[in-house]
Amino acid sequence: MNLTGNSPLFRYMGNRGHRQGLWLLPAALALAIACWLAFATDQFATSENALNLVAQAMPLLITAVGQMLVVLIGGLDLSVGSVISFTTAVLALGGPAYVIVPSVLLLAAVIGFVNGVCVTRLHVHPIIATLSMQYIVLGITRVLRPVSGGTVPDIVRWSVEGHVFGIQMPLIWGAITLLVAWKLLYGTRYGVHLFAIGGGSAAGMDDAARNFGIPARRNIMLAYVGSSLFACAAGIFLAGRIVSGDPNVGLLFELDAVTAVAIGGTQLSGGVGSLQGTVVGVAILALLSNGMNLLNVTPFVQTAIKGCLLMFVVALQSRRRIGL
Template sequence: MVVTLPIDPMVAIFLAIGIAVIVGAINGASVAILDIHPIIATLSTSTVITGIALTIRPTPGGGVPAWLAASVGYDVAGIPGELLWCMLAMAAALYLLERTKFGLYVFAIGGSAENARLAGINVIRVTIMSYVTCSFFAATAGLFMAVRISSGDALIGLPFTLTAITAVALGGTQFTGGLGGAKGTLLGCMPLAFLSNGMNLLNVSPFLQSILSGLLLLVAVGFSRRKTVRI
């Protein structure tokens, strides 16, 4: 929404990311310090932010500069620019989770916050930074969507909520924490993408697609069993 406002594009980009960082910090502090359940904390801020976005732009509109739209509208050796940006985001997530101390600490806290604290990890700080990082990636995804459709739509991301959760569950990430990763999530996205494209080609109702996605999530979580902690 912010990037489509009639202000300097670079200012809008940094403003959007800055807002996301603040929201992430609020979410993280709510969970780590106030001990609010993560779903309640994030659902509350999501509702507030959606309301603010709808107040700013009740209906889809606005636009993005041509140079910003061109940042994804190209091919490299037949590979669409959109796919290259997605690959870059995946590479960043893989590096962050598997090659840094921060990623190690995230898995440790997910496995057992108390054990992580006894091992000397600052649980509160790492938890807050986890939510800030999540919000940063969410903001970049929002910018990506705005650039792709060349307009602002406060509700465009809502249909992806259940899909994202389903992809994570199918990829083997344990919602209880400690197990999972970006590779599994990527693999979890593939069957959903094939299923969605196939149903679109068959003219399956979007409502039925939503039902199937919900059933997939139920099956993925139901057959998921936590056996060992990664670290």
């Protein structure tokens, strides 16, 4: 296969002709993986495994949607994994749910706000800013909860394990996440601004959006706040699923989220992407993880495969300059 910069595959994956990105090829890949697993294992094509697959994929879906907000502007948020762990640790401290849940959401918003200030006001590269925040939040998390334990409020547990009118709560979480994300990206002026900011950044014209009257700094800061809030929501879901706090539960979520966004056709240089593509990217990773678990593949090999997949997808994306 020709993998030079002029190959059809490079031109397909790097095409910036449509801001929705090219996600049909990954969708076909997800379908192929599902069909292969249905034939390769007896446990895959069961209702129990399907529900388990949805529950396993939901934290990643929520995190990846938030990550996509930042990637669209040409940024990256590497602090989401620590935010997830931090959320579970805070929820497991004890206390009434009506106090502790809003508090952890507020703290997550502050984390995102600080990330945004570092990027827009202090002009720190997004990778450095959010990587620093990752270590800061991780350190605080391990002070609060050195090892897994504690108990989370009953309402948090019910929000994951319960059901409404016979509908399992993970499905409701997914529906709410996608509705909120769809409204943000396609139902408001804010979504248009994100694409415009990212498009200018990808073309090497960082001031293009600002020259057209778009409040770029404010929108970038809101993107980082949104990313942290989505990561916090994923942490709430995970806390309800494991019914405790865990300082390591968010480990490598940032890698998985970026990989899912990139696989779904969102350009890491910004300006091009789609919500459906992110969903497809999450589905591919969830299917691979579920299938490898059913085939008894060691988690270490799974992590290596995800890393190779991310490197391959990013290599296929066209970039005008060195960077994301």
